[in-house]
Amino acid sequence: MDSLRSMGSMSETASISAKVFVFLFLFRYVRLIVHIIAYFCYKPLPVPANPTVTEKDVTVIVPTVSPSGPDFEQCIRSVVGTNAAQVLVVIVGKAKLADARVFCDQFPTICTAMPEVRTPITILCDDHVFWPTYFLPDVLAPFEDSKVGAVGTVKCVIREHSGFSNRDFWNFIACLYLTRRNFDQRATSAIDNGVSTLSGRTAAFRTTILAAPDFMHEFCNEYFFFGMIGPLNADDDKFTTRWLTNHGWLIKVQDKKTTQPWCVYAVYLTSMVNFALFYDAGLLFSLWMAVRDGDCAKMAMCCLGAWIFCSKLVKISFHFLRYPADLVYLPGYIAFAYFHSLIKLYALCDAEMLIPCAKIPEYGTMNADLTNVNTTATSSRVPSPDGHSEIASSSSHSSVGTSSSQSSQFHSKSGIRCNSDCHKKSD
Known part of the structure; x- marks a missing residue:
């Protein structure tokens, strides 16, 4: 009986973890996928032949x-x-x-x-x-x-x-900071001018x-x-x-x-909760809790790790095409991205930053x-x-x-x- 209860509890935990993982994954990466499409669909306004503003x-x-x-x-x-x-x-x-x-x-x-x-x-x-x-x-x-x-x-x-x-x-x-920013600005501008x-x-x-x-x-x-x-x-x-x-x-x-319905999600809401360290940790933990008892647990974790790594290269790939020698700094960039989450959290919680x-x-x-x-x-x-x-x-x-x-x-x-x-x- 205890064994059945234990199995039922583990199954319920896995189900909840799977739902949390799906939510975090979609909330984080739907934006990225849409931005990739919008980035390549963007077209700047041409200079008119007879401009009224010079x-x-x-x-x-x-x-x-x-x-x-x-x-x-x-x-x-x-x-x-x-x-x-x-x-x-x-x-x-x-x-x-x-x-x-x-x-x-x-x-x-x-x-x-x-x-x-x-x-x-x-x-x-x-x-x-x-x-x-x-x-x-x-x-x-x-x-x-x-x-x-x-x-x-x-x-x-x-x-x-x-x-x-x-x-x-x-x-x-x-x-890389401005390269990432340019990517998002071009994408949201193509979608709704946001x-x-x-x-x-x-x-x-x-x-x-x-x-x-x-x-x-x-x-x-x-x-x-x-x-x-x-x-x-x-x-x-x-x-x-x-x-x-x-x-x-x-x-x-x-x-x-x-109106900017896309930018309310893609820019404003996500910027408030854009903490890569906690996002990625939550994704890895929730996926592990969901599949840890399965036969493909290690494969699933490896696939997620590869996805997270590749997603971090999307916005900055053009920089490495121009400066391939900078690939030597890639590990440092990823480490700084995670450390930046702690900096933002500190700034959010530090009341002294608000006073002077x-x-x-x-x-x-x-x-x-x-x-x-x-x-x-x-x-x-x-x-x-x-x-x-x-x-x-x-x-x-x-x-x-x-x-x-x-x-x-x-x-x-x-x-x-x-x-x-x-x-x-x-x-």
Whole structure:
């Protein structure tokens, strides 16, 4: 009798474990399969023969706290080379550098520059981003649709090989971070124009959106936790994405319904519970509990392990095709991916991370004198093998006029480039 009860209990446990496994597997991998299909179905909007929105309709805002750095100089050269109508550089100045290290956010820089914008399109650009000369036509093409409020870009990290070293590994991790992000952004954009975040590294907006008083007020006075903590010092790109979505604007590409049923699952919900360490452990444990008494238990576990491993290569496979030597870092990448789950869990549970939010001035209260940037520069045109834009450095010099503002520390990551597609850098 006890034996029968034991067998019944084991059977019930196996049944429950099987159901848990199926749920976890489908919740995690249906998204991946659909994204693979959508990735290859994606088609960018072509540049119209007679565009109504051109480079002369664009103002570029570049906040920086390091105007003497090499990345900033190359950034300005590349931006000026696109023939934008206006380039505004917002700096803190030496006298306010100490304040910049206290405030640590980008919100005031944007609020300072916006009253100076006189064009219908505004592009926010980080000071470590390098554009190709013919970058703007591709970015401006979606604005032919009056329902499009903003256009994002695809980013690539410049791969700087420095030998097998700690520095080289972290540069590799940075490359894979944006490679994975580009994969998901392209897939969700093809499905329903949804994006998780309109990256602040380079993004184009209709000026009427950014210059609206209600946008500016909320942009510089965003609180969370029932309005008890804030204003936030980060999250500017998340804020603009939420604002555009909540106000019915399309982001990036073509005219579709503004509802995003797929992205609610594929982007927003999964991003809240995207802990690879716990997901994979749960899948392996639930499958083992379901099949441990069967004859094919080991085979099932091996198949699942192979599936998990291969699934981690899907989004980053293009990087290894460009840089096959980076395969030596693959074990380290997988280990870091699991460790990253612990980092996110720590950040979620660490209440101290929520407290130090510096107060920033409301829109219109900053003492700033922003002037237009008069620049002269050229930028080399380097076509990529498939005809897309390729970012290239320039040997020309530019004369940049800047002004100080009560802006904030801008944490830059050198070596990040933006273009309409990602390809190997041409020297």
